[in-house]
Amino acid sequence: MKPADRVQQVPPSGIRRFFELAEQRDEVISLGVGEPDFPAPWAARDAAITSLERGRTSYTANRGRLELREAIATHVEDNYDLAYDPEAEIVVTAGASEGIDLAFRALVNPGDTVAVAQPCYVSYVPGVLFAGGEVLSVPTRRRDAFKLTYDALDAAGAGEAEMLVLCYPNNPTGATMTGDELSEVAEFAREHDLTVLSDEIYAALSYEHEHTSIATLPGMRERTVVCNGFSKAYAMTGLRLGYVLAPPEIATAMNRVHQYTLLSAPTTAQEAAIEALSSCDDAVAEMRSRYDRRRKLLLSRFEEMGLDCFRATGAFYAFPECPREDAGEFAEELLDETGVAVVPGPAFGDGGEGHLRVSYATGIDDLKEALDRIEAFIS
Amino acid sequence: MRGYRAVVDWHRLDEEPVRAEIELNVTLDHETGYDDIAERLARFDPVESLHLVSGEYDFMMEVEGESMREVSTFVSDKVAPVPEITQTVTHYVMATYKEQGIEFESDHDDDRLSVSP
Numbered sequence: 001m002k003p004a005d006r007v008q009q010v011p012p013s014g015i016r017r018f019f020e021l022a023e024q025r026d027e028v029i030s031l032g033v034g035e036p037d038f039p040a041p042w043a044a045r046d047a048a049i050t051s052l053e054r055g056r057t058s059y060t061a062n063r064g065r066l067e068l069r070e071a072i073a074t075h076v077e078d079n080y081d082l083a084y085d086p087e088a089e090i091v092v093t094a095g096a097s098e099g100i101d102l103a104f105r106a107l108v109n110p111g112d113t114v115a116v117a118q119p120c121y122v123s124y125v126p127g128v129l130f131a132g133g134e135v136l137s138v139p140t141r142r143r144d145a146f147k148l149t150y151d152a153l154d155a156a157g158a159g160e161a162e163m164l165v166l167c168y169p170n171n172p173t174g175a176t177m178t179g180d181e182l183s184e185v186a187e188f189a190r191e192h193d194l195t196v197l198s199d200e201i202y203a204a205l206s207y208e209h210e211h212t213s214i215a216t217l218p219g220m221r222e223r224t225v226v227c228n229g230f231s232k233a234y235a236m237t238g239l240r241l242g243y244v245l246a247p248p249e250i251a252t253a254m255n256r257v258h259q260y261t262l263l264s265a266p267t268t269a270q271e272a273a274i275e276a277l278s279s280c281d282d283a284v285a286e287m288r289s290r291y292d293r294r295r296k297l298l299l300s301r302f303e304e305m306g307l308d309c310f311r312a313t314g315a316f317y318a319f320p321e322c323p324r325e326d327a328g329e330f331a332e333e334l335l336d337e338t339g340v341a342v343v344p345g346p347a348f349g350d351g352g353e354g355h356l357r358v359s360y361a362t363g364i365d366d367l368k369e370a371l372d373r374i375e376a377f378i379s
Numbered sequence: 380m381r382g383y384r385a386v387v388d389w390h391r392l393d394e395e396p397v398r399a400e401i402e403l404n405v406t407l408d409h410e411t412g413y414d415d416i417a418e419r420l421a422r423f424d425p426v427e428s429l430h431l432v433s434g435e436y437d438f439m440m441e442v443e444g445e446s447m448r449e450v451s452t453f454v455s456d457k458v459a460p461v462p463e464i465t466q467t468v469t470h471y472v473m474a475t476y477k478e479q480g481i482e483f484e485s486d487h488d489d490d491r492l493s494v495s496p
């Protein structure tokens with residue numbers, strides 16, 4: 001028995017190696033974590049418990065409970081001006097992860113080219129390859145504050161692609177894009193008739209301007225799949241719940257794949273999500289303000305210690321330049337000598353060289369201690 | 380508005396004051412009412428709060444000190460001798476979970492993977 005070529009061509013994640021190194025060491029302060037350090041808001045947990053007590057352990061509709069889809073529709077309309085029909089244009093998924101996979105499987109034909117703005121979250125490239133597509137890397141650049149630009153798309157030859165994947169607020173850079181800045185990406189997509197997958201899982205964590213979804217720009221709704229979820233904003237990573245928003249035909253295609261692979265997203269998590277949307281705005285705002293405080297601390301300490309870092313304005317990551325050329329080597333030594341774990345930029349693809357992803361999803365005391373250790377290490 | 384005060388989760392600091400909730404029973408006579416007794420008790424510095432309450436005892440008094448000994452001495456030397464006070468029951472506070480509507484979070488175990496995408 002032998003794994004399929006399609007699977008073998010995809011190397012294991014570069015993050016894995018750092019995970020193993022960090023696991024071998026005691027007393028690690030990890031700035032390498034890609035999920036909130038808070039538990040889910042109590043009301044959401046309580047709703048999950050109650051639903052279990054009531055014996056709600058059956059499947060739901062393929063697309064998710066209608067009540068949840070309606071709540072999602074209201075939420076995205078109120079917060080991001082995204083108007084989607086809960087009956088026909090929303091599919092509830094097992095995390096944004098599944099949404100991303102569904103988008104590729106429903107939209108990519110074998111041999112299609114998918115342009116992926118990088119550095120980026122680790123699942124896009126494998127997702128395209130599993131779907132039989134080919135990846136065209138579109139590196140974003142430090143001098144553009146890691147925003148995607150018309151020029152960067154053009155220079156990479158993305159006009160030849162069928163699809164474009166972008167993610168703002170971004171993992172790993174913490175970059176965000178305003179509506180104005182997104183306009184030129186939208187223009188490029190329209191000019192070259194690209195389908196767009198917009199991963200907006202960090203939409204609630206934009207600290208210096210309102211989040212704009214590219215799907216709200218002229219001529220974009222009909223060519224965009226928006227993917228979002230409960231993992232980051234509501235600190236519900238382990239509950240595995242997300243959703244995709246897309247025009248009816250595309251939502252139906254994604255649901256076709258979803259119905260035969262997942263059947264329906266986890267029922268208990270759907271119950272928690274309904275409650276999260278109805279009563280947890282304050283909890284989300286509180287978490288956001290804590291991340292923001294840490295972000296400011298991190299950026300000012302980096303400046304003090306002479307670590308060059310562009311102003312990260314979203315998610316819970318900063319992406320400083322590595323004091324040494326080889327970010328992997330630097331991160332290993334840092335871990336070895338100080339017990340502080342960060343992730344080398346190249347683990348997130350092209351454009352990540354010479355950078356480090358520093359997550360501030362860590363309590364402020366640990367964060368301060370880690371920053372002291374980093375400062376001592378580099379000086 | 381009679382003042383502001385910080386709500387402190389003392390447990391997170393090295394020096395944690397000792398607190399006690401004290402039930403007080405009193406007897407009244409023609410000359411002395413609840414207000415008179417309350418006025419006298421409220422003047423003591425260690426008294427953090429004082430309420431007249433319904434039920435099996437009369438006053439609920441919260442006292443703070445640096446040690447259990449200090450609180451005990453205060454109760455036996457200053458409070459118990461007040462002639463109208465017939466009984467005191469002292470409950471030392473062992474842990475605080477919520478105060479003035481503010482919840483004191485417990486440190487939840489960080490069971491996240493140490494490095495994740």
Ligand SMILES: Cc1ncc(COP(=O)(O)O)c(C=O)c1O
Nearest residue numbers: 095096097121171229231242496
């Ligand atoms: C950019 C991005 N997209 C998607 C995901 C996956 O999220 P979910 O837990 O909803 O599957 C993550 C998780 O780290 C992420 O950072």
